Amino acid sequence: MLADILAQLQKQATGGESGVAAAFELNWQSLEPEAQKLASLLSLFALAPIPWSLVESAASVSDLEFDLKANRTVLVERYLLQELAEDTYQVHERIRELLQQKLEELAQADELKRGYCQAMVAVAKDIPQTPTLIEFAEATLAIPHIEETATVYQPWLSDDDLISPFLGLSRFYKGQGAYEQALPWGEESLSATRERLGESHLNVASSLNNLAELFYLQGRYNDAEPLLIQALSMRKHLLGNEHPDVAESLNNLAVLYKLQGRYSDAKPLHIEALSMRKRLLGDEHPDVANSLNNLAVLYYSQGRYSDAELLYAEALSMTKSLLGDEHHDVAQSLNNLAELYK
Template identity: 80%
Template sequence: MLADILARLQKQESASESGVAAAFELNWQCLEPEAKKLACLLSLFALAPIPWSLVESAASYSDLEFDLNVNCTVLVERYLLQELAEDTYQIHDRIQELLRQKLEELTEANELKRGFCQAMVAVARSIPQTPTLIEFAEATLAIPHLGETATVYQAWLSDDDLISPFLGLGRFYQGQGSYAQALPWYEQSLSAARKRFEDEHPSVATSLNNLALLYDSQGRYSDAEPLYIQALEMTKRLLGDEHPSVATSLNNLAELYRSQGRYSDAEPLYIQAL
């Protein structure tokens, strides 16, 4: 329905102003402030089905305390939001574009972006290394929105949260054996961490380690080994020899050597890890 209305409006556009933009502006002026904030929050999500539970989580992190359901109904009635199924919604691409413009006019814009990112980080951290079928199904609808967080809203991720969306996406695909889809997320995790921290942060070591684990899973041992070694050296330098992450790095490198039959190289690392 919404797509049909937008298509009809686009046919009416004049040289001076788009019919869609004009209709949108009329709708926007009729909205209460709470509905406007919810609409702007929704604009942060990707152009994909949006589970209402994710909206509620993002609203909570953004400290939006008004009735979300009432304002959701208003947005649907105003054709600014499309209901796909029970508790699942989507925004048309042109509406999203216009709402993102309105978002930048809000004094709460940064709070909404940070809240959205925090909600997505919570989802990313809940994705295990090897998802079960149930966990896979639960995470599937969130994946496009995690991608939006990692690529579009990276600047609003805190230092502690920076690589979480990338790693969540990597685990989601790697856990299914989709290594080709996991690889760019692990590579971007390393790139983002190095861009923000250079080589002086544990997130860089974690990113190196996860990329090495992916190569290891593919049997790309010659690609994995130097990354494991870099991760181990960096973890020792940043966290000290007595940190559990050092033991993990030692164990990962030992596992790589064991997989290759390099038992004399693996044994001392296993002993150090223990």
């Protein structure tokens, strides 16, 4: 193990910690430039197992056009990289510190940091609202590295990408019902976007909307309402009254009112959201099915079972047609219809 090797170096070195640094320096100087660049890139990853596919993505974005696997073998042989399992690696904490110092000496340091961030953003964007077991397993190993992007390397995120790691992390935890773990990322998203982009920006509106959803999932309805109202107002101001994001805000506010038992407030918003989505997206769209389902939930809560049944059935048929029989939205529609029949 790499930790054992470091312990032996420390025991043998007369200079204590300086002996480890000296041994590392000798090792570093014997590396080819390509191996040095790869090692520097690896130092950006969190102190956690690293799927090699993430390294390949970051290297590709950073235009590292050399044999990654051959240089990976060199780093493993030089004890700068530890192989944990097939295509999964990790850098020891002390080695990572020394490699990060070398990274800062590279002319490409900023380019590597931006490439790392872009690769993690791509992974974060692929995390769905409700991850399946397979999607959850695929995303789990990437989570520490996305967290590193959202915190340590936030300055190297572009304005457009700034919100993405936070949204991905929030979706990951929210999809498991881990709302307490999701909440800090929702709060940090709002803080980071406001600080960099100002008070009136679409990504600020998205952060408001996401944080509000986390609040109402926790039953914190009074905390959620002003955020949803602010997000709706901001989206109308920035996008106009006819836009899918405006429809989303209307829908979310209606869902909150339904949860509060404010059915008369929820109904016109659900109907407006459904009508807008049909106009903008067409009669056959997952968001239209979502609105049909949410309006049916409202009717069910009001005891209007016949009206609810028609909408539930339409939403189920549309979801199956658009997403296939094996999808969590289909399962949700089946469950809602079964609950109505019960």
